[in-house]
Amino acid sequence: MRILLVEDDELIASGILVGLRAHGIAAAHVLTAADAECMQQEETFDAIVLDLGLPDRDGLQLLDAIRAFEPAVPVLILSARDAIEYRLSGLHGGADDYMTKPFDLRELAARLHALVRRSQGRCVQIIEAGPLRVEPDSGLAWLSGQPVELSRREVDLLVHLANAEARWLPPDSLRERLYGFGEEIHSNALNVHIHNIRRKLGNQAIETSRGLGYRLGWRRSS
Incomplete structure (x- = not known):
């Protein structure tokens, strides 16, 4: 959020x-x-x-x-x-x-x-994309029905990517959404979160395009 x-x-x-x-x-x-x-x-x-x-x-x-x-x-x-x-x-x-x-x-x-x-018109927001299911408020996540432990930043990152549908999100935009304005962060913090998500969910979870940024590897269900 x-x-x-x-x-x-x-x-x-x-x-x-x-x-x-x-x-x-x-x-x-x-x-x-x-x-x-x-x-x-x-x-x-x-x-x-x-x-x-x-x-x-x-x-x-x-x-x-x-x-x-x-x-x-x-x-x-x-x-x-x-x-x-x-x-x-x-x-x-x-x-x-x-x-x-x-x-x-x-x-x-x-x-x-x-x-x-x-x-958003629902009591509990649930995001589903491919085999991934995330409850942003609780921070709970499942991959192919199996629970996956994600940090709050990792959940937020997945939510932003899922809400963007098929659009690429530049790194600077993602950093602003994850950390807000004025928050001090390490230069490689975003890369660390992406690496951890791929380790937990698979390399296909987040796609990368040079010059464009990142997007979720699965499209969000309607």
């Missing part, structure tokens, strides 16, 4: 980013409404976490712009405005959920997983 965090307090944002990564959620972070609109137009996100007190525009105005551009993306408002009037305005204005600060990062992660599941 990859989300967009719109939060003008860099200290709060830093804590959220670390906490979400611990729950298998990668996040891009922006400080302003203008940057959020640009990011939404350039990237695809599974959900958006939105603060209301932004420096250049009120968060509810940004919510209108988000909904006009991408009506279906789940939006969770995360704000210090705890009065019932604000919560009702946010929910009536198009937000899917509303949390007040201070908050528990475990609850935030759980709510984001639930929002994304609902947006």
Whole structure:
């Protein structure tokens, strides 16, 4: 899962980013409404976490712009405005959920997983491609009916490749989706994950094309 965090307090944002990564959620972070609109137009996100007190525009105005551009993306408002009037305005204005600060990062992660599941129209997301079956939320995976132990990064990598269908994904795109923005990673980290997946699932699990990137060796079932 990859989300967009719109939060003008860099200290709060830093804590959220670390906490979400611990729950298998990668996040891009922006400080302003203008940057959020640009990011939404350039990237695809599974959900958006939105603060209301932004420096250049009120968060509810940004919510209108988000909904006009991408009506279906789940939006969770995360704000210090705890009065019932604000919560009702946010929910009536198009937000899917509303949390007040201070908050528990475990609850935030759980709510984001639930929002994304609902947006995908099923209670438990299951990805099936060829002999591979993966449950992204639980991290469980099977190959030809036999359980396979995969790390959270390996599961996320397979999910991104499966969702891309037959499209090739460049290495830089995969790194951003796996680690988010600003996270320090080793230069060969992606290659290590791909090597481990091939070792566990077979060399045919991930295809490589020089200049194009990677794709899953099996097409996702509809």
